[in-house]
Amino acid sequence: MNKKISIAIDGPAAAGKSTVAKFVAEKLSYIYIDTGAMYRALTYKALKKHISLENEDELINLLNDTTIILLPGDQGQLIFLDEENVSEDIRTREVTNTVSIVAKHKLVREEMVERQKSFAVNGGVVMDGRDIGTHVLPDAEVKVFLLASVDERAIRRHNENIQKGFPSDLAKLKEEISLRDKLDSEREFAPLKKAADAVEIDTTALTIEQVVERIMVLALERIG
Numbered sequence: 001m002n003k004k005i006s007i008a009i010d011g012p013a014a015a016g017k018s019t020v021a022k023f024v025a026e027k028l029s030y031i032y033i034d035t036g037a038m039y040r041a042l043t044y045k046a047l048k049k050h051i052s053l054e055n056e057d058e059l060i061n062l063l064n065d066t067t068i069i070l071l072p073g074d075q076g077q078l079i080f081l082d083e084e085n086v087s088e089d090i091r092t093r094e095v096t097n098t099v100s101i102v103a104k105h106k107l108v109r110e111e112m113v114e115r116q117k118s119f120a121v122n123g124g125v126v127m128d129g130r131d132i133g134t135h136v137l138p139d140a141e142v143k144v145f146l147l148a149s150v151d152e153r154a155i156r157r158h159n160e161n162i163q164k165g166f167p168s169d170l171a172k173l174k175e176e177i178s179l180r181d182k183l184d185s186e187r188e189f190a191p192l193k194k195a196a197d198a199v200e201i202d203t204t205a206l207t208i209e210q211v212v213e214r215i216m217v218l219a220l221e222r223i224g
């Protein structure tokens with residue numbers, strides 16, 4: 001049987017991480033783990049409970065009392081928060097624009113990373129996020145850092161919103177994406193950063209299929 005490897009995909013907001021990670025996982029029959037969804041789920045719960053997103057102690061208590069389960073679904077990954085399906089609720093603009101505050105806390109990150117590592121113990125996993133290659137899976141056989149210009153990323157999210165029938169303002173989206181990238185890159189603990197041994201792929205002028213193909217080449221080289 002072929003070796004089951006781990007594939008880490010990191011990069012800034014709307015670079016295409018989850019889209020290509022899902023395809024790569026499907027092609028290899030691997031598990032796909034969307035780590036951003038875990039930070040989003042905690043943010044959603046904290047907002048609902050009116051907990052201050054700056055209060056690290058309250059957030060870690062909340063997280064310790066929270067189960068987050070990721071399951072494959074027909075339309076992508078399904079996210080269950082304490083057994084409630086929150087797959088759509090965690091993608092609202094409110095959650096998107098506040099999740100980086102929750103994700104900056106050291107204790108929150110430590111607990112999330114522990115849970116994420118446990119999902120990957122047997123290999124055969126494609127995981128996407130901001131710190132997968134640097135902290136969660138530092139020994140991953142394949143590490144990819146996906147990039148795209150901020151204009152291209154804003155257009156991609158804008159088109160996605162329109163397709164889903166959500167209101168969308170391209171200029172605002174660009175601002176919000178830039179701010180989230182700044183917060184994620186400048187935070188003290190496990191900031192968004194390319195791992196030294198990651199392969200950088202600028203997807204600005206590439207199709208989804210081309211990006212998937214490049215990652216598959218890297219994966220198949222390692223699987224042997």
Ligand SMILES: Nc1ncnc2c1ncn2[C@@H]1O[C@H](COP(=O)(O)OP(=O)(O)O)[C@@H](O)[C@H]1O
Pocket residue numbers: 011012013014015016017018019020156157159160203206207208209211
């Ligand atoms: N290479 C690409 N070319 C064009 N559109 C893309 C590409 N990769 C992803 N997309 C689209 O961009 C949007 C954001 O992608 P997504 O995978 O959600 O990004 P991320 O997980 O990095 O935030 C989606 O609508 C997706 O279909």
Ligand SMILES: Nc1ccn([C@@H]2O[C@H](COP(=O)(O)OP(=O)(O)O)[C@@H](O)[C@H]2O)c(=O)n1
Pocket residue numbers: 012013014015018035036037039040099100101103128129130131132180184
């Ligand atoms: N491994 C990760 C994944 C996400 N995150 C945080 O969670 C947020 C949402 O991640 P996401 O992957 O769902 O975001 P999108 O790029 O899909 O919009 C990011 O902006 C980060 O603040 C993180 O800190 N570390």
